[in-house]
Amino acid sequence: MSSAPSAARPGAGQLAAAGAGTPGDLPPRSRGVIALLEENCTVCMLCARECPDWCIYIEGHKEPVPAAGELAGADAAGAGSRGRPRVRNALDRFAIDFSLCMYCGICVEVCPYDALFWSPEHEYPATGIAELTHERDRLREWMWTVPPPPAHDPGAPPPREVLAAGPGAAPGGAEG
Numbered sequence: 530m531s532s533a534p535s536a537a538r539p540g541a542g543q544l545a546a547a548g549a550g551t552p553g554d555l556p557p558r559s560r561g562v563i564a565l566l567e568e569n570c571t572v573c574m575l576c577a578r579e580c581p582d583w584c585i586y587i588e589g590h591k592e593p594v595p596a597a598g599e600l601a602g603a604d605a606a607g608a609g610s611r612g613r614p615r616v617r618n619a620l621d622r623f624a625i626d627f628s629l630c631m632y633c634g635i636c637v638e639v640c641p642y643d644a645l646f647w648s649p650e651h652e653y654p655a656t657g658i659a660e661l662t663h664e665r666d667r668l669r670e671w672m673w674t675v676p677p678p679p680a681h682d683p684g685a686p687p688p689r690e691v692l693a694a695g696p697g698a699a700p701g702g703a704e705g
Contacts, residue, residue, distance in 0.1 A: 565668035572618035584629035
């Protein structure tokens with residue numbers, strides 16, 4: 530048996546020679562890291578519950594939402610003070626532990642508010658395993674590397690909603 534690496538593992542030297550470590554050589558459907566669009570996150574916890582590795586950590590709290598009358602300057606004794614006050618979830622912490630993540634993409638698929646996206650970023654070096662838990666600030670930075678969605682197929686039929694809306698409802702205001 531030869532001691533040359535290419536003899537021990539067929540094709541071992543070919544990846545390095547082909548420049549497989551450069552970002553431009555990644556396959557188009559390769560997965561990098563998960564990016565977070567904070568504005569869309571409603572702290573619904575669906576991503577954390579559906580994650581098979583339990584690598585998503587979310588913390589939040591409820592904030593009161595001012596009533597419409599309060600925003601317009603109405604007094605507190607007016608019609609806006611009746612009923613239960615409205616609240617909304619506010620995001621305090623969103624972190625992903627990439628040392629546990631298996632990059633399955635379930636969290637991206639299950640998010641009903643499009644808050645999670647695949648980023649092609651794949652280089653995030655760390656000197657220790659604890660540094661692989663990335664908080665929402667780092668996840669937000671990766672949002673800028675998310676590619677735009679592919680264009681719609683020009684040969685595809687129009688969506689049912691457009692057909693049901695009738696003429697003049699086509700995208701771009703074009704008459705059907």
